[in-house]
Amino acid sequence: xxxxxxxxxxxxxxxxxxxxxxxxxxxxxxxxxxxxxxxxxxxxxxxxxxxxxxxxxxxxxxxxxxxxxxxxxxxxxxxxxxxxxxxxxxxxxxxxxxxxxxxxxxxxxxxxxxxxxxxxxxxxxxxxxxxxxxxxxxxxxxxxxxxxxxxxxxxxxxxxxxxxxxxxxxxxxxxxxxxxxxxxxxxxxxxxxxxxxxxxxxxxxxxxxxxxxxxxxxxxxxxxxxxxxxxxxxxxxxxxxxxxxxxxxxxxxxxxxxxxxxxxxxxxxxxxxxxxxxxxxxxxxxxxxxxxxxxxxxxxxxxxxxxxxxxxxxxxxxxxxxxxxxxxxxxxxxxxxxxxxxxxxxxxxxxxxxxxxxxxxxxxxxxxxxxxxxxxxxxxxxxxxxxxxxxxxxxxxxxxxxxx
Numbered sequence: 228x229x230x231x232x233x234x235x236x237x238x239x240x241x242x243x244x245x246x247x248x249x250x251x252x253x254x255x256x257x258x259x260x261x262x263x264x265x266x267x268x269x270x271x272x273x274x275x276x277x278x279x280x281x282x283x284x285x286x287x288x289x290x291x292x293x294x295x296x297x298x299x300x301x302x303x304x305x306x307x308x309x310x311x312x313x314x315x316x317x318x319x320x321x322x323x324x325x326x327x328x329x330x331x332x333x334x335x336x337x338x339x340x341x342x343x344x345x346x347x348x349x350x351x352x353x354x355x356x357x358x359x360x361x362x363x364x365x366x367x368x369x370x371x372x373x374x375x376x377x378x379x380x381x382x383x384x385x386x387x388x389x390x391x392x393x394x395x396x397x398x399x400x401x402x403x404x405x406x407x408x409x410x411x412x413x414x415x416x417x418x419x420x421x422x423x424x425x426x427x428x429x430x431x432x433x434x435x436x437x438x439x440x441x442x443x444x445x446x447x448x449x450x451x452x453x454x455x456x457x458x459x460x461x462x463x464x465x466x467x468x469x470x471x472x473x474x475x476x477x478x479x480x481x482x483x484x485x486x487x488x489x490x491x492x493x494x495x496x497x498x499x500x501x502x503x504x505x506x507x508x509x510x511x512x513x514x515x516x517x518x519x520x521x522x523x524x525x526x527x528x529x530x531x532x533x534x535x536x537x538x539x540x541x542x543x544x545x546x547x548x549x550x551x552x553x554x555x556x557x558x559x560x561x562x563x564x565x566x567x568x569x570x571x572x573x574x575x576x577x578x579x580x581x582x583x584x585x586x587x588x589x590x591x592x593x594x595x596x597x598x599x600x601x602x603x604x605x606x607x608x609x610x611x612x613x614x615x616x617x618x619x620x621x622x623x624x625x626x627x628x629x630x631x
Contacts, residue, residue, distance in 0.1 A: 232610040236274065239266040239614060261625030262618040269617020273610045280606070281595045295598055296591035303586035307579040315575035317568045324567060330559035334549025372509045376500060385492035389482025396475060405471055406460055413456045420449060 246260035278284045279292040295302065313319065395401045416423070427445040459465045481488040499505050548555055586594065599606075 228604050228607040232270075232274075232607045232614070235611060235614050236267065236270040239263045239270060239618065243267060257629070258622055258625055261621040263621075265621020265624070266614045266618030269620070270610060270614035272617075273613030277606045277610055281599050296595055299589070299591055299594050300587055302594075303583045306586060307583035310582060311575060311579040315571045315578060317572050320568050320571045321564055324560075324564045328556065328560060329563045330549045330556040333559075334546040334551075334556075337546025338543050338550060339546070372513055375509065379496070380500065383489075384496050385482045385489040388492070389479045389484075392475065392479040392482065396472070396479065401472070401475060405468065409456050409459050413453065416449070416452055416456070423449060 240263070243260060243263035246256045246263055249256040250260050275284055279289070280294050281296070283289060283292045392401075395404075424442075424445045427448065428442075455467065459467045462468070482492070549559065589597075
């Protein structure tokens with residue numbers, strides 16, 4: 228486009244020379260001469276104006292030319308100030324996000340990714356994996372494990388367990404556990420029947436052993452225990468079963484309301500947290516979680532036999548919930564607004580400072596090339612329009628002169 232604008236200016240110069248030679252012989256050529264003359268003036272003026280933005284015209288150090296290179300630092304500061312005032316102030320961020328349903332947009336992307344793309348873009352997945360692998364694993368793992376340990380320490384475990392047990396009892400989900408416990412007890416008794424017989428034999432006196440009553444006593448005790456356990460499983464209102472259920476109700480109530488029970492549970496929790504076995508369990512949990520996360524991210528979140536399909540299905544389900552659950556959308560959008568407003572409040576100054584310092588570090592040639600590359604085509608249209616408009620004005624002035 229620059230070549231076209233320059234060629235048009237040269238064409239006007241050629242037309243001016245030709246029309247000036249022919250004007251003395253043919254009066255009509257005066258209009259063409261006036262058009263070409265004014266077009267040259269307009270084209271040269273706009274060429275000077277456009278060129279003066281980026282460099283010195285013809286290399287001459289004319290004042291107020293090469294405006295962009297000479298004012299690079301001031302432009303950087305102005306860009307940063309504009310960005311700060313119009314985009315990174317908390318009121319502006321909050322106002323712009325108020326009309327944006329980020330949750331629905333995220334849900335649409337997760338539920339319906341574009342063809343050929345996973346729900347985790349390949350580039351983003353690779354970046355996340357690289358970041359996970361590049362971080363100091365001891366420090367990162369220590370932070371994650373410390374956060375989990377702190378969360379468990381702050382957790383009021385006794386009321387939580389009590390409420391869970393109460394919910395299980397109310398929904399009848401404790402009965403399979405009771406039946407399983409009774410069956411396990413019967414299996415344990417059967418597996419240790421010889422031990423029970425030996426204990427009874429050792430406790431029996433000489434007369435009982437001599438008469439064989441100890442064996443009959445052992446058989447009676449074992450038969451009675453087997454019958455008791457079998458009846459407890461089969462009969463729903465068996466006294467032993469009711470007694471177990473009553474004990475569970477009492478335990479649930481104590482877990483919620485008994486301060487002594489709270490103290491015992493907290494003491495047990497502290498013992499577990501200080502146990503080396505718990506630290507080893509946390510180490511294993513962190514390593515397994517990190518490895519699974521890396522495999523899932525490397526696979527792009529879909530199609531991986533080690534969990535990618537499950538992750539993809541979970542993300543799709545999350546996307547559908549974000550699209551259709553109004554309450555969830557409100558929560559997510561509120562969180563997004565608060566997070567981004569907080570980022571603008573805490574780091575807005577750093578962001579604009581980064582923009583300013585980046586532009587300041589560019590040399591003048593880089594700044595000129597980038598701005599001219601972005602808007603240069605439109606600037607050449609200014610030259611073309613200036614040439615043509617100048618020519619039309621010249622024709623109009625010449626017409627007035629002829630008329631007068």
